[in-house]
Amino acid sequence: MATQIAKKIVVVGGGNSAGYFARAVVAAGRGADLLICSAEEVLPYERPALTKAFLNETGPARLPGFHTSVGGGGERQNQEWYDANGVEVHLGTRVVAWDPSAKTVTTDKSTSIGYEKLVVAIGCTALKLPASMGGDLPGVHYVRDNADALSLYDAMAGAKAPVVIGGGEFFFIFVWEIRLTTSCFVHRASTVPPCTAPRFGSGVRTITTRNRRRCWDPPVHPRTLTSPPSD
Ligand SMILES: Cc1cc2nc3c(=O)[nH]c(=O)nc-3n(C[C@H](O)[C@H](O)[C@H](O)COP(=O)(O)OP(=O)(O)OC[C@H]3O[C@@H](n4cnc5c(N)ncnc54)[C@H](O)[C@@H]3O)c2cc1C
Numbered sequence: 001m002a003t004q005i006a007k008k009i010v011v012v013g014g015g016n017s018a019g020y021f022a023r024a025v026v027a028a029g030r031g032a033d034l035l036i037c038s039a040e041e042v043l044p045y046e047r048p049a050l051t052k053a054f055l056n057e058t059g060p061a062r063l064p065g066f067h068t069s070v071g072g073g074g075e076r077q078n079q080e081w082y083d084a085n086g087v088e089v090h091l092g093t094r095v096v097a098w099d100p101s102a103k104t105v106t107t108d109k110s111t112s113i114g115y116e117k118l119v120v121a122i123g124c125t126a127l128k129l130p131a132s133m134g135g136d137l138p139g140v141h142y143v144r145d146n147a148d149a150l151s152l153y154d155a156m157a158g159a160k161a162p163v164v165i166g167g168g169e170f171f172f173i174f175v176w177e178i179r180l181t182t183s184c185f186v187h188r189a190s191t192v193p194p195c196t197a198p199r200f201g202s203g204v205r206t207i208t209t210r211n212r213r214r215c216w217d218p219p220v221h222p223r224t225l226t227s228p229p230s231d
Pocket of ligand 1: 037049051122145
């Protein structure tokens with residue numbers, strides 16, 4: 001038998017939007033009306049930090065240091081903040097069913113949550129390389145959430161010649177943050193022009209220029225790529 005809960009406002013997803021939405025609801029004096037249901041095990045946080053201060057070699061940012069609303073200049077929304085404002089948060093809980101006519105969602109913990117207003121803020125997932133190209137092999141990392149970034153950070157400690165696939169903003173931030181100026185071989189699998197760097201400062205332009213030859217004609221990692229994209 002499913003546990004029954006009812007709240008006026010229910011948010012599915014516990015990411016950036018949920019965190020700032022909670023801030024606005026609390027500011028309106030309605031924290032006790034709100035329930036957030038998040039698949040992640042940690043409270044809403046500033047996701048952009050995952051590819052920035054999170055990757056610093058020394059003193060990397062870690063939760064609870066970058067919970068919302070730190071990035072927006074507000075109070076850090078830690079567990080005490082949610083408790084003090086009456087907001088109910090269910091972590092590690094995924095919504096698996098939605099019945100709009102009954103105005104309920106059901107979680108993977110067999111909880112049925114009734115609502116008056118539903119906010120769906122489930123973000124998106126990272127594009128993955130097909131398994132046929134090695135996308136599921138050990139040592140291939142995707143960065144979407146806190147757990148992914150922790151795993152990548154640990155892997156970087158022993159990395160010898162990492163390959164970054166993609167030539168967008170993440171590439172520049174990644175190289176800049178981890179200081180991979182001598183061992184970073186990059187396969188550009190993106191059609192986005194690679195030189196979007198100026199906004200990141202002259203240091204990144206220098207890295208890009210220095211590695212350019214290797215960037216555009218890279219050794220393809222034999223374990224992860226069998227046939228490079230044609231662009
Ligand atoms: C590594 C990285 C770096 C970024 N850097 C920047 C940047 O520098 N500047 C910028 O403007 N933007 C950046 N972004 C984009 C920005 O983080 C997103 O636009 C923002 O997080 C979107 O917020 P959201 O709440 O819609 O989704 P998300 O923050 O992705 O949150 C969605 C949440 O919903 C949860 N969820 C999914 N399905 C369910 C379900 N069925 N039940 C319960 N919970 C569920 C997920 O686990 C997740 O916690 C970055 C994104 C990433 C991944």
